[in-house]
Amino acid sequence: MKVRAAIGAAALVLVLVVPALGQADEGSAIQAWSLLRDQGLTGTVRLDYYRSSRALDDQADFLGATTQLTLRPTFNQRLDGRIDARVTNPDVGTGAETAELLREAYLTAHFAPIDVRIGRQIVAWGRADGINPTDNLTPHDFVVLLPFEDDQRFGTMALKVDGYLTPELTLTLFTTPFFEPAKIPLGDGLIEEIPSRTFKNTEVGVKLNRAGEGGDWSVSYYRGFDLLPDAYLAGVGTVTPVVALRHNRIDVIGADAARNLGRYGLRAEAAYVFTRDRRGEDPTITNPFAFWVVGGDRTVGENLNINLQLVGRWVHRFHDPSVISDPTQRAVATQNAILDVQQDRATYGLSSRVSDTWFNDTLEAEMLVFVNFRRTNSYIRPVITYAFTDHLKGTIGGELYTGPDASFFGRLKMNRGPFIEARYSF
Amino acid sequence: MTRREQTPESSGRIVALITVWAISVIVAWSGHALAEPTAREIMEKNFFVTKTKTLTSDATMVLINDKGQRRERKSTTTSKLQSNGVDSKLLVKFLLPTDIKGTAFLQIEHSDGEDDLWIYLPALKKSRRLVANNKKDSFVGSDFSYGDILLPKVDLYQHTLIRSEVVDGHDCYVIESIPRDETVKRDSGYSKKMTWVRKDNFLETKVTFLDPAGRSLKTEIVGDHEQVESSPDRWIARRREMDNHQTGHKTLFTFDRVEVGKPVPDEFFTTRSIERE
Numbered sequence: 001m002k003v004r005a006a007i008g009a010a011a012l013v014l015v016l017v018v019p020a021l022g023q024a025d026e027g028s029a030i031q032a033w034s035l036l037r038d039q040g041l042t043g044t045v046r047l048d049y050y051r052s053s054r055a056l057d058d059q060a061d062f063l064g065a066t067t068q069l070t071l072r073p074t075f076n077q078r079l080d081g082r083i084d085a086r087v088t089n090p091d092v093g094t095g096a097e098t099a100e101l102l103r104e105a106y107l108t109a110h111f112a113p114i115d116v117r118i119g120r121q122i123v124a125w126g127r128a129d130g131i132n133p134t135d136n137l138t139p140h141d142f143v144v145l146l147p148f149e150d151d152q153r154f155g156t157m158a159l160k161v162d163g164y165l166t167p168e169l170t171l172t173l174f175t176t177p178f179f180e181p182a183k184i185p186l187g188d189g190l191i192e193e194i195p196s197r198t199f200k201n202t203e204v205g206v207k208l209n210r211a212g213e214g215g216d217w218s219v220s221y222y223r224g225f226d227l228l229p230d231a232y233l234a235g236v237g238t239v240t241p242v243v244a245l246r247h248n249r250i251d252v253i254g255a256d257a258a259r260n261l262g263r264y265g266l267r268a269e270a271a272y273v274f275t276r277d278r279r280g281e282d283p284t285i286t287n288p289f290a291f292w293v294v295g296g297d298r299t300v301g302e303n304l305n306i307n308l309q310l311v312g313r314w315v316h317r318f319h320d321p322s323v324i325s326d327p328t329q330r331a332v333a334t335q336n337a338i339l340d341v342q343q344d345r346a347t348y349g350l351s352s353r354v355s356d357t358w359f360n361d362t363l364e365a366e367m368l369v370f371v372n373f374r375r376t377n378s379y380i381r382p383v384i385t386y387a388f389t390d391h392l393k394g395t396i397g398g399e400l401y402t403g404p405d406a407s408f409f410g411r412l413k414m415n416r417g418p419f420i421e422a423r424y425s426f
Numbered sequence: 427m428t429r430r431e432q433t434p435e436s437s438g439r440i441v442a443l444i445t446v447w448a449i450s451v452i453v454a455w456s457g458h459a460l461a462e463p464t465a466r467e468i469m470e471k472n473f474f475v476t477k478t479k480t481l482t483s484d485a486t487m488v489l490i491n492d493k494g495q496r497r498e499r500k501s502t503t504t505s506k507l508q509s510n511g512v513d514s515k516l517l518v519k520f521l522l523p524t525d526i527k528g529t530a531f532l533q534i535e536h537s538d539g540e541d542d543l544w545i546y547l548p549a550l551k552k553s554r555r556l557v558a559n560n561k562k563d564s565f566v567g568s569d570f571s572y573g574d575i576l577l578p579k580v581d582l583y584q585h586t587l588i589r590s591e592v593v594d595g596h597d598c599y600v601i602e603s604i605p606r607d608e609t610v611k612r613d614s615g616y617s618k619k620m621t622w623v624r625k626d627n628f629l630e631t632k633v634t635f636l637d638p639a640g641r642s643l644k645t646e647i648v649g650d651h652e653q654v655e656s657s658p659d660r661w662i663a664r665r666r667e668m669d670n671h672q673t674g675h676k677t678l679f680t681f682d683r684v685e686v687g688k689p690v691p692d693e694f695f696t697t698r699s700i701e702r703e
Contacts, residue, residue, distance in 0.1 A: 040703075042524040072528075072703055082703065110702070124551040150549035167693045211697040213534055213542050216555050258555045260540055265557040302563055360489055360675055361567030362497075390497045390523040425525040 040072030045424045050145045051417030053090075056185040058414070064090040064145050068103075081107040081119070090145045101141075104155045115162045120155040123174055125207065125220060126269050127256040129307050130368070131351055133271035133291035134220050134254030137174055137205050139227050141183040147383065147395055147421050156180045168212030174205035181247055182227040185415075191234065192245040195225050215259030222252040226275075228339060231332050232284035241328050248276050248285050266296040267309075280317025283324060283333030286340045288316040295351070307353040311370075318345035334406065341408050347374045362387045370409075377403020377410045395421040465585035465601050471628040472621070473580050477514070478660045480690045481505045484683040487568055492674030498522055499566060506690050512537050514576070515695040520566075530700035533558075537579055546700040553697040562615030569644060569668040569677040573614050582610045583619070591622065593631045594649075598622040611638055627651060629661045637672070645669050654686040662686075 050062040066088040074080040084104040090096050106119030126132025130149065140152040158176035165171055179195050186192065195201045203224025210217050229245035236242065254271035270292035277285035295309030321333035321343070337343045350373070355366040368381040383397035398418040403410030463471075487499040500522040506515045513535035520529045528548035535541050541558040561573030583603035591600050603619040605611035617640050622632040630648050637643040650664035662684060669676040 040527070042527055044525070080702075115698075115702075122551050126552075127554070148549070150551075153551070162698075164693075164698060167696045167698075170698070211544065211553065211555075213536075260555065260557050262540070263557055263560075265555065297557070299557060299560070299563075302560075357567070360491070360564065360569070360673075387497075389495070393525075423525075425523065 036071065039074070041069065043067065043069040043426055045426075046146070047422045048145060048147070049420045050090075051419065052415050054143045054145060054185060054415045056412070056414050060417075062091045062145055063093070064088060065092050066146065078110050079107065080110075081105075088144065088146070101154055103153070106155075113164050115164075117160045117162075118158075120157045121160060122153050122155040123158070123160060123205075124153070125205075125218075125254070125256075127216065127218070127258045127267050128269040128293035129267065129295070129297070129309060129351070129353060131293050131309065131311055131370075133269055133273075133293065134218075134222075134252065134256060136222050136224070136227060136250070136252050136271075137203075139180050139182040143183050143185055145419075147397060147419055154180075168210055170207075170209045170211075172205070172207040172209060174207075175202060177202040179203060179225050179247065181225075181229065184228065185412075186245070190231075190243060190245055192229060193247070195247055201225070215257065217257040218255065220252075220254045222250075222254070224250065226250045226286065230285055230336050230340075233328065233332060243332060250275055250286075264296050264298050268292070268294040278317075280315075280319050283319070283321055283329060284336065286336065287318060287342055289340075289342065290314045290316070293351075297353075303358075304356045305354070307351075307355075309351045311349040311351055312347070313341055314346045315342050315344075318342070338406060338408060338411055341372075343406075344374050347372060349373060372403070372408060375404060375407040375410075377401075377407035379409045379412075391425050393423045393425070395419075395423065462587060462599075465587040465599075466580065468587065468599050468601055468623050468628065469583070469585045469603065469621070470580045472623050472630060473577055474511075475628045475659065475661050476663075477507055477511070478505075478655055478662070478686045479507050480686065480688055481662075482685040482688055482690070483681050486680050486682055487566075488678040489568055490676050490678070499526075499568075504690055504694065506692070506695065508535070510537075512579075515692075516576075517695055517699055519700070528703040532695060532697065532700045533576075534695065535576065544697055544700060546697070548703055553701055560615075561613050568679075569670045569675055570666075570679065571615060574646070574668070578610075578614065582606050582614075588620075590625075593622050596631060597625045598631060599625060616643070624651070627653070627659070627661050629663060642671050644671065652684075654684065660686070 044067070046066040048064045048066065050064070051060060053059045053062060066086060068084070068086040071083040072080065082104055086101045086103055087098060088101070089098040102120060104120055104122055106117050106121045108115055108117040121138070123137045124135055125137060126134045138156045139154060141154060142152060144152060156176050157178040158174060161173045163171040177197050177199060179197070179201060181192070181194060203222070205220065205222040205224070207218055207220035225247040227247070229247050231243050231245055234242045234244035251274040252271050254269070256267070256269035258265070258267045260266070270290065272290050273286070273288060275286045275288050277287055280287040291313050293309050293311050295307065297305055297307035299305045321330060321337045324330040324333050341347055350371050352369045353366065355364065357364045364385045366383050369378065371378040378401070380400040381397065383395060385393055385395045387393045396418070400416050401409045401412040405411055405413070482504045484500070484502050487501070489497045489499070499520060501518050501520045504517045508515060515535070516531070516533045518531045520526050530546045532544045533541055543556045543558050544553045545556050546553040559572045561578060562571050564570070565572055565575055583605055586602045588600045588602050591598055599622070601621045601623060603621065605614060605616065611617055615638065616635050617638050618636040620634045621630050623630050629651050632648065633646040634642070635644040647667045648663045648665070651661055652664055653659070653661050662681065664681045664684070666679045667676065
């Protein structure tokens with residue numbers, strides 16, 4: 001019954017989102033469809049089963065339907081754009097709310113020395129694999145029940161200018177007054193304060209990037225708000241204290257580099273994050289910290305790729321939250337420290353991504369493992385995808401979190417479970 | 427001062443010497459003209475005959491498995507020969523299938539070192555440096571390896587001219603190529619190649635490949651030869667079919683559109699171009 005409902009919902013969404021198909025005249029509908037295809041229209045219809053939500057609740061067995069459409073209009077040689085919209089119902093047939101998300105909608109003007117992009121856009125910085133200390137500009141949705149890492153990304157309304165100083169050297173300026181936070185699992189009754197959209201709150205990013213023969217590198221600076229919130233005591237209610245979340249200002253200086261040595265691809269990325277708690281005395285604000293990733297990958301045999309990275313964080317002016325005497329303050333500070341990986345002055349971890357393909361790339365498998373050595377906790381994510389045809393793919397995988405409850409991955413244990421996806425692309 | 431008279435005997439000797447010299451020159455010249463080029467010379471001409479200054483093309487690659495199921499990849503490719511006349515810069519963008527539309531590769535060849543290679547994945551929103559592929563690796567899941575598409579340097583193999591043979595009405599040299607050493611053998615994935623090279627244009631019409639264990643691995647049939655430049659003489663094959671005898675899988679590669687000689691600035695071969703979907 002659920003499957004039928006999901007298929008029906010997906011088909012309905014598809015028809016609603018493509019008004020061209022709703023034309024009464026079949027000829028004009030075909031013409032409109034052809035016009036959209038000429039403008040680079042592609043899309044996917046997906047059915048997903050998740051054993052667990054990602055919202056740290058006790059909910060189980062989600063059967064979701066998603067339609068995503070991408071349009072890439074080209075107006076002329078100098079002007080093009082992109083619209084990427086997604087409609088998702090995470091649990092069809094149960095009254096779950098359907099979420100519409102405009103992931104991107106922008107125009108790009110191309111001139112000889114610069115590209116100017118304005119609109120809702122995803123900007124991804126950093127050369128490390130999956131863990132990027134310099135990637136602080138646009139948010140992730142850590143709650144959405146879709147299996148791939150890029151499904152979590154969505155854009156912010158912003159202006160980005162890429163100036164091409166030489167063929168290899170690019171200076172990027174990014175600015176937005178429209179801060180959008182990451183979507184994370186929130187506990188019941190928590191209020192999240194979003195910085196007001198004012199000129200004073202305008203965020204700015206600058207990056208000098210080199211990509212060319214021999215090696216790639218970049219240096220960057222970002223001044224804006226932390227995509228992840230910090231908890232603080234907003235007041236005292238009738239029975240319990242009122243805890244709220246807010247996004248504090250940060251300044252980030254960063255750098256990354258990538259080059260090949262023989263058959264090894266080496267990458268490094270590091271950032272130092274200045275927060276508003278420069279002395280490390282306010283437990284409701286993240287302490288200043290350094291965050292780095294260094295590693296590389298190598299392909300063994302034909303397609304087996306092994307990617308290993310060491311990840312480290314070092315907290316400047318560290319104060320142990322567990323020594324705070326007030327129990328309420330201690331609880332809030334501890335939750336912040338877990339979320340920000342600041343329970344210890346220094347933490348180290350290892351990320352490993354091993355992937356392979358078989359049968360002319362029709363079968364792909366990947367195992368992602370991230371282990372934090374301090375307070376041993378880990379995230380394990382095996383995924384297998386099979387392409388039945390060019391249009392139809394099936395994916396099966398799972399997410400496993402281990403570790404003590406008071407650790408970064410350990411607190412997510414409620415979210416563990418398998419998932420399955422059928423994906424039709426057109 | 428007395429002038430020595432030329433006797434009939436001395437005149438005859440000179441005529442005889444000139445005649446002998448002339449005959450030996452003619453014989454030497456004609457002998458040179460009639461001699462077959464060496465196997466290395468043939469493979470060198472084969473290596474260079476497809477090296478156009480620039481090439482812009484639309485191509486279709488059809489992958490067919492042993493059950494006859496077909497998958498299709500469409501791409502646009504722009505390449506430019508570097509100033510050394512050997513290495514190329516190559517930019518490939520995929521148009522189909524739709525779930526990889528916008529994916530692009532940029533490769534800067536370095537015959538004296540490792541190539542520079544980047545990939546742009548629209549989903550990740552950034553280009554990423556990759557380790558240059560092993561020559562034996564499959565090109566995007568097809569039966570062509572990277573080494574089949576960007577030919578390795580001629581001297582990495584020892585070439586022997588085996589015989590001449592007519593294939594599809596074209597007189598061909600049949601060249602046996604053996605990897606120069608174990609490293610080349612391991613990197614290429616082949617222990618032997620046999621190449622049928624057309625005598626009139628030096629483009630291959632057929633290639634057979636043996637795997638490192640000496641077993642029959644693949645056969646490539648190359649057709650629809652087309653001259654695209656005359657000075658120097660440059661040809662392309664519009665159609666290539668690669669059959670893998672061990673898996674039953676095959677790949678059909680066709681150029682749908684080819685444009686040669688169109689000026690392409692060096693700035694085109696940068697990550698800016700692959701990031702422009």
